[in-house]
Amino acid sequence: MSFEDYKGVYVFVQQVESKIDNVSFELLGKAKELANNMGTEVTAVLLGSKVSGLYDELSKWGADKILVVDDPALEPYTTEPYAYCMDSIIRKYKPAVVLYGATAIGRDLAPRVAARVGTGLTADCTKLEVDAETKDLRMTRPAFGGNIMATILCPEHRPQMATVRPGVMEKAKPQAGFKAPVEVVDLKIGAEHKNVDVVKIIKKVSNKIDIQDAKILVAGGRGMGKPENFKMLRELADVLGGEVASSRACVDAGWVEKDIQVGQTGKTVRPSLYIACGISGAIQHLAGMEESDLIIAINKDQYAPIFEVADYGIIGDALTIVPELTAKLKEAIAEKEAV
Amino acid sequence: MDFILSKEQEMARTLFREVAENEIKPLAAEIDEEERFPEEALKLFRKYKFMGIPYSKEYGGAGCDTLTYEMCVEEISKACAATGTMLSAHTSLGTWPIVNYGTAEQKAKYLPKLCSGEYLGAFALTEPGAGTDASGQQTKAVLEGDHYVLNGSKIFITNAGYADTYVVFAMTDKSKGNHGISAFIVEKSFPGFSVGKKEKKMGIHGSATCELIFENCIVPKENLLGKEGKGFNIAMATLDNGRIGIAAQALGIAEGALDETIKYVKERKQFGRPLAKFQNTQFQLADMVTSTKAAQLLLYRAAMAEDTKKRYSEEAAMAKLFCASNAMDVTTRCLQLFGGYGYTREYPIERMMRDAKITEIYEGTSEVQRMVISKYALK
């Protein structure tokens, strides 16, 4: 393998029903930065059926070039047709780097592709950098339940591949009006790749806003005492126009749904305000929220690790402070509106 | 003596600990408060084959050993002593005499059901006038053709009302004193058998403790356990074995109290620092942890003796005496460390103290254990 032949930072674009997942835009943003440092370009790899309407969005968020496979066999997602396309594209175009979102799709597809190509894959990265000297990709990820961080290299194999946690990377500034050149890759997805049939699609009905999209999160932990007390968090969140999130303990205890869990085994969030109520802040939790712009923590235990990441820590009982805070905020907002 | 547990014993302990922590502990306070039988635990023990741990697979037992069974009673009692009583009365008292004294037919008929937990077992020796002195038995059994007719009553019978079989002791020949006592396997459906009033107890509220009434109770001749007149020996041997189970229960209560207390003293603050930082707490804990470890060694030694020796009355009595008095002492001192909160039902420590007391009383009081031990010492 001649390393010089491998060029470009490729991003697997995750779309479902012609809607691109946010993580793909985050990856394009990161890829842009990496490509600049490597002196190369960003290629978005778009797989799906009837996806030509998505080119402009990819151009806007950082793609220099778009490769597309448009085939009915690519909707809905199943592993093998996607793996076949990615493998074929990698063999033909020889990218230096391929990035995937660490999602239920990316974490299924990327390992299958890695094994087929015979290259390394680093899972769930939270940081990607280019080595100044070798120009290799330095991939950093949490391990041991978030207790340690490991920086991984893939020095002797190409492409260097990684899945990246949603919500961690920042999107680039939009490139308004730019239209990236599109190349349709001619691939025939034969029956040998269609071994799994999707017989039914069940959408999870939820009128809640995804906590990853919320600007303000009010999160509760074991210190909330019982599930009923999450109501007061909801009230606080409503006053602030935010959403309620939770630590793992409350999910394990069955108090709240898994989809609002923040942390290593939950979601990574970076809202502009994160209010942690009765959350001690196990390292697994901190891993999911420490990038928040402003963190306020309320906890009875002055030694709670949450105070180590909090901008403002309040030692006290969340159960009495939260309702008081909700009332005061209502007053403050009413005053402001009256002015 | 080698106190290193085998890999299988270690893994079994992990299992018992998980079951106790996940399944038994969450119900302990409720069972105590409502004074109700731990039916959920019984169902679980049936499903996971905890009801015949030390007995041979030939009879549907798990084929483990006595030590493994005692560790089970220990770990379960850590979470809920009443559940420990149910398991121990079934295994050590209700099943053991049939395993050791039953005929081939009796074993074939009862053991698979007892070991699977389809049947719950019980043991009925104590009477209003015959407690520590078992020879004062008033219940009579008279042979009439192909059956015995039992008349009399028993009190303080564990698992009563829930049990399917009872090993019952009765006089077949009053003139022979102890040598006139015989043992019977009585099924709950036998005519003339009924369960009387339920006791209101200080502790082990979840354990069903009732009176048994025999009114011309018909027991088929083939349900005589052992030979006529051998009942006293059977009772004493069963109690030797049962005492190890009570020792395990007492040990579990002490360990459970220590776990709760260690957690509490790290959290609870007085004068601006956790209780754990005070020397009084530290020294109290040091003493209690040490005596509890000593209790565990005595218990394990007795359990191993049961598997390897013919007679182990002395080891069993020492284990029970020491474990029971340690449980009472440790729970009392732990409650003191909890202070006022310990006296409330918000914390489990008062329950543990109430539960501990019975271990100094049933299956031979501490005084009876001292009688047994001194008899060996002075031999």
Add this chain to the structure above:
Amino acid sequence: MNIVVCVKQVPNTNEVKLDPKTGTLIREGVPSIMNPDDKAGLEAALELKDNLGARVTVVSMGPPQADTVLREAMAMGADEAYLVTDRAFGGADTLATSTTIAAALKKIPYDLIITGRQAIDGDTAQVGPEIAEHLGIPNVSYAEDIQVEGDTVTVKRQYEDRYHIVKAKMPCLITALGAMNKPRYMTPGGIFDAYREREVKTLTRKDLDVQDTEIGLKGSPTRVAKSFPKQLKGSGTVVTPSDAESAAEYIVDRLKEKFII
């Protein structure tokens, strides 16, 4: 039906703590457990065995101590156990690990292979799909339910916002989510039998049809350049207000300062 379940022995990362002085992991005294997602996969296999009849074989790659999780699996009801172990397999990343396990699986009859979605020590979720690729069989990840009818397996496949009900012909590989079930406990008798009457078969380097360049450190494309304790951003201001009201006022003032309200 032959079901093979891949299980891994992992440190219970919930009990891993950092040394506050050195910032390094304290591994001492951390109990080893069967990886939770793998245990759920084993439970799913045992339920299929209970309902349809199946032979359940467990396979683990790891050091000799990993014997324990295989005994545990047998005490839960698995019929057969293989430990894939050799110094030559050490230092493997996910690609080398999956190559090794796939080579071992070629020695064992299977219709259905179940792995956990991911292990709690590495959290990669890569080994399952990679094994399927090496074996050239379909895979379905993130299973929340597995049903078998004839030669077809139906899986409830989880995504962030939806489920797919998918059907695949066996042989295939499924990765199981820990949340899919509550694994059964062992039985005491099962534990004693697992140690006293059953054997864990061992597969070593010489038993497997693999190249030296595909296994262990040599077969691993990825390298750990460095590992370090997680750096926290450092604490800000911590206050102890006298009561709930002053605490609330303090927060409201901070939010005003930051123009959040």
